[in-house]
Amino acid sequence: MYNVILMDACTAILLAKASVLESTARTFEVVLPKSVYEEVLAGKEKKFAEALLTERLVQNKTIKVKDVENKKMRDMIKHDFGMGIGEADTITLAFEEDQMVATDNKQGRKAAYINTLKLIGSPEIVVALMKMGKISKDKAKQSLKILKNEGWFNDLLIEKTVEEIENVRN
Amino acid sequence: MSEIKFIGARLGPETSKMLEDTAREEKIDKSTALKELIIFGRQKILEKRAVELYRDGRISTDKAAEMLSTTVTEVMRLFVSAGIKSEETLEEYSEGLKLLLKA
Numbered sequence: 001m002y003n004v005i006l007m008d009a010c011t012a013i014l015l016a017k018a019s020v021l022e023s024t025a026r027t028f029e030v031v032l033p034k035s036v037y038e039e040v041l042a043g044k045e046k047k048f049a050e051a052l053l054t055e056r057l058v059q060n061k062t063i064k065v066k067d068v069e070n071k072k073m074r075d076m077i078k079h080d081f082g083m084g085i086g087e088a089d090t091i092t093l094a095f096e097e098d099q100m101v102a103t104d105n106k107q108g109r110k111a112a113y114i115n116t117l118k119l120i121g122s123p124e125i126v127v128a129l130m131k132m133g134k135i136s137k138d139k140a141k142q143s144l145k146i147l148k149n150e151g152w153f154n155d156l157l158i159e160k161t162v163e164e165i166e167n168v169r170n
Numbered sequence: 171m172s173e174i175k176f177i178g179a180r181l182g183p184e185t186s187k188m189l190e191d192t193a194r195e196e197k198i199d200k201s202t203a204l205k206e207l208i209i210f211g212r213q214k215i216l217e218k219r220a221v222e223l224y225r226d227g228r229i230s231t232d233k234a235a236e237m238l239s240t241t242v243t244e245v246m247r248l249f250v251s252a253g254i255k256s257e258e259t260l261e262e263y264s265e266g267l268k269l270l271l272k273a
Binding site (some may be wrong): 002003008010028043050051081084087098104105109118123125131132137152161162 | 255262
């Protein structure tokens with residue numbers, strides 16, 4: 001059973017922008033590596049809303065923050081994939097805990113495949129929340145529209161997710 | 171302790187005009203204009219390199235943020251403006267969704 005999501009900075013930022021980070025953390029157990037939390041919080045200096053929201057969710061314990069134990073593995077992943085500490089910690093923790101890893105980052109997804117981790121991304125998180133009845137259809141469509149406007153995902157993928165939502169009966 | 175170094179450089183007419191135009195437009199002296207152009211140019215070179223390295227699958231977004239002394243949010247904006255998109259496929263999306271719905 002996989003119910004923990006180890007999340008990298010890209011995904012935490014995108015879900016926060018799409019205003020579903022809190023719903024995600026209330027539905028699944030969301031864990032940020034300590035270094036990822038620091039990467040997201042770096043945006044606080046520039047008053048980025050995603051940084052302020054993430055900080056609140058960590059402070060009220062909706063999101064957990066954890067440090068990596070296997071620093072040797074983390075350093076190897078960091079070196080092999082040209083990652084920052086946050087991304088390498090996310091992959092290492094997902095491996096250590098045998099849980100899902102949420103990343104929308106090319107290198108993160110590549111490392112997840114190579115290490116046969118349970119990989120997920122932001123679009124499917126939004127759709128899953130709607131299918132599980134945690135957010136409404138309108139809210140999911142609104143969130144996907146934000147993800148589309150952010151420009152990080154290809155249009156075909158977003159169109160497919162919107163289509164999938166439209167086909168769900170109320 | 172930082173010290174100011176004197177660097178002599180030969181500038182062609184076009185580069186020299188760029189320097190003069192920048193100084194005039196920004197209402198600064200030519201020495202300050204040159205310093206600003208170097209700093210700005212260096213940042214643009216690093217950004218170009220970060221985009222290329224990410225596109226080639228050699229660095230992650232947080233590594234790029236580290237390289238550019240900026241935030242992951244700003245790196246994602248930079249990458250989007252350079253035409254970079256997530257390479258997640260429909261198949262990966264479906265697999266991820268199945269996984270989440272089983273949780």
